[in-house]
Amino acid sequence: MTRESSLKNKAGSGMGNAQTLGRHLCIAFILAALLTGCSVGPDFIRPTQPEVATYTAAPLPAHTASAPTALGGAQQFVEGGRINPHWWKEFGSPKLEALITEALQANPTLAGAQAAVRQAQELYAAQSGSTRYPLVDATVGSQRQRFNPNTMGQPGEAREFSLYTAGVGVQYTFDLFGGNRRALEALAARVDYQRYQLEGARLTMAGAIVTAAITQAKLAGQIQATEAILNSQEEQLGLTRERLRLGNAAPDELLVLQPQVEETRAAILFLRNQLQQNKHLLAVLTGRAPGAGSVPSFTLEDFMLPDKLPLVVPSELVRIRPDIQAAEALLHEANAEYGVAIAKLYPQITLSADLGTQALTTAALFGSGSAVWTLVGQLVQPLFNPGLPAKKRAALAAFDAAAANYQTVVLESLRSVADVLCALDSDAQRMAAMFAADTAARQSMNSTQRRYALGAAGYLELLVAQQQAQRMRINLIESQTLRLANSAALYQALGGGLLRDRTAAAALHPEAAN
Numbered sequence: 001m002t003r004e005s006s007l008k009n010k011a012g013s014g015m016g017n018a019q020t021l022g023r024h025l026c027i028a029f030i031l032a033a034l035l036t037g038c039s040v041g042p043d044f045i046r047p048t049q050p051e052v053a054t055y056t057a058a059p060l061p062a063h064t065a066s067a068p069t070a071l072g073g074a075q076q077f078v079e080g081g082r083i084n085p086h087w088w089k090e091f092g093s094p095k096l097e098a099l100i101t102e103a104l105q106a107n108p109t110l111a112g113a114q115a116a117v118r119q120a121q122e123l124y125a126a127q128s129g130s131t132r133y134p135l136v137d138a139t140v141g142s143q144r145q146r147f148n149p150n151t152m153g154q155p156g157e158a159r160e161f162s163l164y165t166a167g168v169g170v171q172y173t174f175d176l177f178g179g180n181r182r183a184l185e186a187l188a189a190r191v192d193y194q195r196y197q198l199e200g201a202r203l204t205m206a207g208a209i210v211t212a213a214i215t216q217a218k219l220a221g222q223i224q225a226t227e228a229i230l231n232s233q234e235e236q237l238g239l240t241r242e243r244l245r246l247g248n249a250a251p252d253e254l255l256v257l258q259p260q261v262e263e264t265r266a267a268i269l270f271l272r273n274q275l276q277q278n279k280h281l282l283a284v285l286t287g288r289a290p291g292a293g294s295v296p297s298f299t300l301e302d303f304m305l306p307d308k309l310p311l312v313v314p315s316e317l318v319r320i321r322p323d324i325q326a327a328e329a330l331l332h333e334a335n336a337e338y339g340v341a342i343a344k345l346y347p348q349i350t351l352s353a354d355l356g357t358q359a360l361t362t363a364a365l366f367g368s369g370s371a372v373w374t375l376v377g378q379l380v381q382p383l384f385n386p387g388l389p390a391k392k393r394a395a396l397a398a399f400d401a402a403a404a405n406y407q408t409v410v411l412e413s414l415r416s417v418a419d420v421l422c423a424l425d426s427d428a429q430r431m432a433a434m435f436a437a438d439t440a441a442r443q444s445m446n447s448t449q450r451r452y453a454l455g456a457a458g459y460l461e462l463l464v465a466q467q468q469a470q471r472m473r474i475n476l477i478e479s480q481t482l483r484l485a486n487s488a489a490l491y492q493a494l495g496g497g498l499l500r501d502r503t504a505a506a507a508l509h510p511e512a513a514n
Contacts, residue, residue, distance in 0.1 A: 039178025041339025081310030083497030106287030167356020179343030
């Protein structure tokens, strides 16, 4: 036999061993796969929708009260109306739109929420890769050994030799009762939870910026009106001092006016401090340092009141609010974890195989006589482990807690919508009353100015009328900004229109489609 034919026979023998092992592996995998397919534990069923059809016991008016201000008049509730995902654009402020667009890119809270989503996705991918597919490892090693036959009762002298090994190992645990699938289902639900947390963070951030911008407009208007009052009061105080010097006024008049002046001055300082803190808040929300100084300023003239407000029914609200969807994802996760706890009570089958070579020299490492292989199947059935039933009961308790949390979130969500709806109707009526009061105060001031021009009223009377008009202006500004803020709160309470593409999510996590 030639050297070439000898090498061919050795290679053929090695290939025969590999093919034999391959056939054994295929048969084992096929048999185990036939046993795989069931998942213990209950499949997740989405919670039922609320049975109530309205948010408030009393029916809502089709339109709110009307007040012909620059912001707008009556607002109409449109049932079943589509919620604009960029709902802040409904307030007609380009500066506000630009600020929120910037914040969506630079807000650190959103960056953290996005990182949490990526982490959950990678944890899902890691668990999927570790449990769905066999684990394959390659090993190469060498060792120096000393063998003494006397230790086995045989004659001879001790020998030293080197042993070289190379091989490939395959291991797979068959998911006979769906424990791994339930674990993946739980991780998929955790991905959904983090995604809804991100949507909720975006909604909260946008609502905070809108509220802060409206508050800034309110503070700016109130500071302007209060400064006008202070100027009038100081002028009135100066006139009273002059009258006192001329003997036309009593000292008590001066004592009454001085505290009013100082109280108004202190109110301005307080409002200015609030305005500065508001600017700091807007800067941080957009990812800037408080001292950046580039935050835009807002006035009431920058906003328009949305004339149409969308209103979804409660059954639809639970499908679009991020916090409700996040609570549902936690419920789904708890249900899957309960299935994992049940699956641990059942047998587990692990199949492992190793194909390799062992030789005393590297040259003979891949010869026909050096091939070795092993095929091991192992079944483990817990017989006595009191901890496993306790874990099952704990998982069931966690599911009950998640179900109670879901109900709480739903009820609180319905309450928040109901509160805002009642507030909007009340705000409209209050603003109409404040508008009427402001109109009457301005008419009184104009009448006093005409009478003063004709000499029928004194200058002090005119100053008092001006102060009264500015006080009514402050109240009107308060009611206007409250109506704007509650209109924004309604969009936020309705979920902000941040709908998730459930089809894409189901394609990414097929386990979550149960």
